[in-house]
Amino acid sequence: MEIFHHLASSLLDPSENKARFVDHCHALHSRVLKLPSRSGVNNSHRFVALALCVCSHLCGASIDSAFCVLQTMAPSDPSAEGACSREQLAQVCKTEWLPAVNELNLKKFCNDGEGAKLRRLFHDYYIAFVPSILFSHSRAALLLDLVRENGGEGKVFAASEMGFREASTLIREKTSPFCNAIVCADVNLICKYSTSYQLDARPPKWLRDSLRDCRIKHPSLYVKKYEEKNCSPAKRKPHEANISCIHLPSPTKRPRSTVAKVLTAEMVKPAKDHNPSFRSPREKEGAEADEFRGQASSPLSSRRGERDSKLEQPSAKPLSWACEIRTSFSGGDFPMNEKICELLGVVQESCLMKKDQFRATGYQRAIARIRALRQDITTVDDVAVLTSGKGIGTKLERKIIEIVKTGRLLQAENVLENAEGTAVRQLCNVWGIGPVKALHLIAQGIKSVTQLRDAVRHDSQILDRNQKIGLRHYEDLLLRIPRRHVAELEKFVRMVVKSVDQSLDITVAGSYLRGKKDCGDVDILICGSSEQLRFGFVKVVKEMRKKGVLTDDLTIGQGKYFGIFRFPGRPHARVDLFAVPHEEYPFALLTYTGSAIFNRYVNSKVDPNCESVDGNCNRHPIFGDTNTCLLVAIYEGR
DNA sequence: GGGCCGTACTG
DNA sequence: CAGTACG
DNA sequence: GCCC
Numbered sequence: 001m002e003i004f005h006h007l008a009s010s011l012l013d014p015s016e017n018k019a020r021f022v023d024h025c026h027a028l029h030s031r032v033l034k035l036p037s038r039s040g041v042n043n044s045h046r047f048v049a050l051a052l053c054v055c056s057h058l059c060g061a062s063i064d065s066a067f068c069v070l071q072t073m074a075p076s077d078p079s080a081e082g083a084c085s086r087e088q089l090a091q092v093c094k095t096e097w098l099p100a101v102n103e104l105n106l107k108k109f110c111n112d113g114e115g116a117k118l119r120r121l122f123h124d125y126y127i128a129f130v131p132s133i134l135f136s137h138s139r140a141a142l143l144l145d146l147v148r149e150n151g152g153e154g155k156v157f158a159a160s161e162m163g164f165r166e167a168s169t170l171i172r173e174k175t176s177p178f179c180n181a182i183v184c185a186d187v188n189l190i191c192k193y194s195t196s197y198q199l200d201a202r203p204p205k206w207l208r209d210s211l212r213d214c215r216i217k218h219p220s221l222y223v224k225k226y227e228e229k230n231c232s233p234a235k236r237k238p239h240e241a242n243i244s245c246i247h248l249p250s251p252t253k254r255p256r257s258t259v260a261k262v263l264t265a266e267m268v269k270p271a272k273d274h275n276p277s278f279r280s281p282r283e284k285e286g287a288e289a290d291e292f293r294g295q296a297s298s299p300l301s302s303r304r305g306e307r308d309s310k311l312e313q314p315s316a317k318p319l320s321w322a323c324e325i326r327t328s329f330s331g332g333d334f335p336m337n338e339k340i341c342e343l344l345g346v347v348q349e350s351c352l353m354k355k356d357q358f359r360a361t362g363y364q365r366a367i368a369r370i371r372a373l374r375q376d377i378t379t380v381d382d383v384a385v386l387t388s389g390k391g392i393g394t395k396l397e398r399k400i401i402e403i404v405k406t407g408r409l410l411q412a413e414n415v416l417e418n419a420e421g422t423a424v425r426q427l428c429n430v431w432g433i434g435p436v437k438a439l440h441l442i443a444q445g446i447k448s449v450t451q452l453r454d455a456v457r458h459d460s461q462i463l464d465r466n467q468k469i470g471l472r473h474y475e476d477l478l479l480r481i482p483r484r485h486v487a488e489l490e491k492f493v494r495m496v497v498k499s500v501d502q503s504l505d506i507t508v509a510g511s512y513l514r515g516k517k518d519c520g521d522v523d524i525l526i527c528g529s530s531e532q533l534r535f536g537f538v539k540v541v542k543e544m545r546k547k548g549v550l551t552d553d554l555t556i557g558q559g560k561y562f563g564i565f566r567f568p569g570r571p572h573a574r575v576d577l578f579a580v581p582h583e584e585y586p587f588a589l590l591t592y593t594g595s596a597i598f599n600r601y602v603n604s605k606v607d608p609n610c611e612s613v614d615g616n617c618n619r620h621p622i623f624g625d626t627n628t629c630l631l632v633a634i635y636e637g638r
Numbered sequence: 639g640g641g642c643c644g645t646a647c648t649g
Numbered sequence: 650c651a652g653t654a655c656g
Numbered sequence: 657g658c659c660c
Contacts, residue, residue: 357642366658432653
């Protein structure tokens with residue numbers, strides 16, 4: 001019922017309407033309780049389904065979009081992520097609720113104004129989510145932002161009015177070039193997103209114009225030079241509280257070329273020009289393509305099949321962009337996959353402890369790939385699904401088969417029994433302590449966090465400043481942060497930021513933006529012009545400290561702040577603040593949204609020899625061709 | 639057998 | 650510089 | 657660990 005109250009309070013202002021609305025929902029609610037239970041569908045699923053129907057009915061939108069709206073409005077509602085698949089929910093909607101909801105005619109509770117408000121609300125999410133079929137949902141936010149900033153919004157995205165089919169066509173027509181144009185520009189540029197270059201202005205007019213018209217204006221305009229800035233701001237230490245400004249952009253250490261880089265006109269070409277498969281999705285069918293499609297489609301597109309048959313949607317778009325990386329799927333119920341990931345995770349961690357980072361990366365990629373799967377690996381035959389792609393070779397295959405067959409992994413058990421390994425693992429969980437430090441400590445006879453605390457009491461020299469902070473909050477920092485708490489922090493920080501400078505705004509990036517159901521830390525981008533950030537960023541930090549939310553500072557660097565926050569009555573948690581000038585925003589958002597594995601993938605595509613205008617400069621690996629993203633399911637980390 | 643991301647802070 | 654961290 |  002909470003969902004309905006939520007729904008009612010967000011949508012219906014006059015309390016009379018609201019009460020009646022809730023009454024009707026109560027009626028539906030009691031109807032739910034009388035329904036017989038069916039396999040895989042419990043009553044909480046029914047509530048969700050009911051809420052979906054209400055949404056859908058009120059807005060005249062598809063159940064799928066309703067799902068997105070609902071998820072956003074009540075993201076932490078546990079029933080929304082239960083074992084019931086989206087397909088099942090849709091089924092429940094159709095068979096059990098849609099008639100009842102239509103019959104009630106809930107629309108009468110919204111007068112025109114409210115109806116418009118509701119539609120607007122829906123519309124906003126629609127914009128944000130529809131592209132998530134074409135782009136992964138985390139990139140969709142980026143797209144949305146860029147599109148809005150460039151005034152392309154209204155016309156292009158009258159999505160909810162048109163219904164899904166037209167919208168998706170439009171988006172395919174318009175937004176892909178948009179996205180390609182900005183974010184994908186030049187991989188080299190993206191990878192240097194924040195610190196190496198400074199654009200003159202944002203958004204440059206030439207770019208704005210061509211985005212608005214979806215056309216290249218004057219080719220010469222697209223050639224832009226990015227010159228190295230070599231200012232070197234003074235270093236500041238976190239405990240020196242009297243910092244008053246930061247320097248943006250950061251001083252640049254350019255590891256590679258020093259030659260000016262260029263953005264070529266190619267970056268604003270529509271995607272179809274680069275990507276022959278863009279428009280002709282069904283060209284390369286074949287078993288491999290099918291499997292890829294099945295494996296790596298985004299959550300929304302997983303229902304494509306159904307929609308196809310129902311609406312006869314002309315061309316279900318296959319993946320064309322490498323950014324459509326499937327994010328690991330938390331809503332599913334794949335016990336064996338989880339088991340495999342858990343056991344491989346143990347081994348992965350042990351590799352990390354042994355400083356065998358590359359082996360660890362190997363495991364990490366494999367785990368991410370399995371997490372992204374939406375089919376449970378229960379038989380040895382299923383394992384073939386994994387080995388046919390990249391990232392999982394013979395040795396991992398053997399281990400996975402072992403797990404599938406026996407439910408155990410000998411190697412993992414050995415690791416867990418190993419006393420030293422356990423000690424290293426525990427110590428490494430302290431923020432600031434890595435494998436080397438852990439081994440040092442063990443050499444001193446310190447084998448657990450408890451012992452470490454004792455030891456520090458006697459000799460505070462054994463840990464540095466940050467490690468002590470990490471140790472102090474050891475237990476708290478191990479906890480994952482529920483989305484709902486992140487959302488609250490977001491609200492709070494935005495409030496603080498606005499109070500410091502109206503023109504600044506924030507974006508919560510990281511795993512939150514990737515839609516994870518909980519997060520290890522919170523990454524917040526504070527966006528504004530360089531000038532405003534220069535003082536504004538530090539003020540924000542100070543202000544938050546003043547309000548008692550920041551309990552410890554870990555580091556304060558050029559435009560970044562790592563620290564620890566706590567809301568009263570809640571555990572401490574890690575928060576990262578990044579000052580992001582407008583001109584860097586798309587790139588910063590891209591990197592800070594991650595995942596880490598995705599970033600590595602992107603970075604690995606950078607051609608170090610690319611130093612000037614030439615065709616090779618503009619490959620588009622992020623939104624690139626399907627062929628390169630078969631691997632991609634594995635790029636979603638935690 | 640050799641590669642595996644790029645960057646930035648701390649001490 | 651190595652170690653640790655960020656995505 | 658995987659991939660070339």
